Amino acid sequence: MNLISRVHSRNNKLSIAYLILSITSLYLVFQPILNSSYVGDDWPNSQTPDLNRWRFGEKNLINLWSEIAFWNEQWFRGQGRIYSVQFIENRLIFYIFEDPKLYKIFQFSINLFAVLVCAFLIYKITKSLNISSLFIVMFAAVFQIRPDFDPHLAFGGMLPSMMIKIFLTIILTIYYLERKKPRKFIGFLIIFVWVSAMFTYEYSWLCLPAVTAIIVGYNYLNSSVLFINKTSLKQILIGLISSTILIALSVFGIFKPRAAGVSEVYNFRFAFPESLTTYVKQTYAAVPGSVDNIMFTPVEFNNYPIFNRSIFVIGMLFILLFSVFLETFIQDNDRRNIKTLTVLLIFGFLLFTSFGLIIAGQPVWWGKFTFGSSYLGVYVGEFGLAIILISLYGMAFLGLKYLMKKLQIKMNKI
């Protein structure tokens, strides 16, 4: 094996080791999810299997379907909201995981899976295992649990489920575009997954710009080096955009006006400056340390014994972050360049800036939102922020290397 192969072989082993370390860091920081109890809507939702058993006499799939269909119809007729996929998933989850401990294992797993799917997407874009691993570490560093309406601990994994579908839409599209003769089934599957995301939670609608941007960005990055089926690209973009517009028009144009009694919470309108200030407050909620404004409060180390799990987690994170910086001197086989990082940055930015719009358009929240409070959509912002951070880090690193090269050239001339 020659020197270059030896270097690549060593780099790949280190990259894989770093990936394992990064997943371990995620496993550790997600321990509070595993150790939590029911929170928020999970309390009433977890009673559903028993109440169904009482009402219908036994627990079976027919009664489960009856429950799902009933509530789906109530929300549809009453509020004009269609999030049927969420009802199916939520009721099924609580039927299967009646034991709270099993439910928490499921919740932990789906949160972990959502991050890993996004990391895989980043790998497909950047071809870099290191950047994907860095994303996992960044997410582990920025993710926060909220005292109210927490998307990690509650709501039956609705937000992770939605994000998984969004990322899968993009991943499937990438596979679809790389085929000279793609199977039409895959094309329909992409639209099906996207529509499923929209019927999981309405926040997914706002992710359309980000999804479109990353697909177009992928085409831009790869069309000169890989085969990209332009016809397929147009078909997918038209499919995604038109399905979103169709569903939005149906909901706001047909179902909501005919709904029996739309709650004040689901009445949308925008006003200045209330919507703008609420938007800023909600977007701020994704910033690390925003929960309860803890970034402005000192840490009371004396309250935590030396062998506390948190200390270990923090130490692990610190080591990992430090290792990131060391590890970046060892390049894996990636095409890390400013264009790739810019595409990632745009994707992250669009995710980060999208989720605040829903709360900004709900007058019922205008007076209640303060800096430090948040709603479920902040989950989207966490992904956006982690992607922004890895992009900026990569750009900064490229910039530093460029400066160092310039310095070296100057020194050589002297």
Place this chain on the structure above:
Amino acid sequence: MSKRYLIIVQIVSLLVVLIFLTGIFFKEIISIQFNNQGISDGSHARDESVSAWNAILSQRDFFEEVESLDSFISPSNEDAYERNSGDFFEKTGIRLGLSLRPVDLWSIDCLDDSKCPLPEFKTLLQDVADSRIKRRVYFPRSLFLNNPKDWIDYQSENKTLLTSDTWYFNFVPIGAGVHLAILGLLQYDDSTGTVVDGNTLKGMAIYANYADTSKSVQINNVCLPQSQIIELESKSLQGWKIRQWSKELLTSDLLDMRKLEWGFCDQ
């Protein structure tokens, strides 16, 4: 300058910059992780209440007079938590007719006024069952002939709530690690309104392992008798101890549920 020296300078410079950036984030990461753990720990605030509920329901004898299709009027009923007819059915095997709070049947004005006789309850319960939204059948019922019928529909069609028993049931925390369950048959009289039959009244105290069992529990100043303490195995961190209940607890025959009081007593 040698190339090796230049490389060392580059590496050290980059390390200094990147370690500095790491240090800036370090405090935030610590704060966030501590806060995450704190919120997670805080989600266990209801654990003791849930555990005590499960302990009480495990005592099947306490509910031996309650039959399926009987109903509860329970101030502690809460469908959003475990204190509902579904969980009760799952843990005791008793399929109640309805389990409602007093405020679901009677007006708040009457409930707040102890001089207002509480109206007759069986007709009101039947009205509630009749008014509940009938569930559509979302599947071809003919394909599933053995599927049991909707319990609310059954009660509505057969007017079972007019003939079955209705019980006052309450489950309350009364002190550090101590919960009290109270059960008594309801009856209606034109002169008294809806009252609890004192001759059927029972109480059961649940003590967590850390609670002081030297004090007993009283209902309307009548102490639960000192009795054998049953120790329950429990999956929770706390075990549970139960002080036996007693019938014929009180001298008065008819009790206004709004005037029931409870607490500790020395015995």
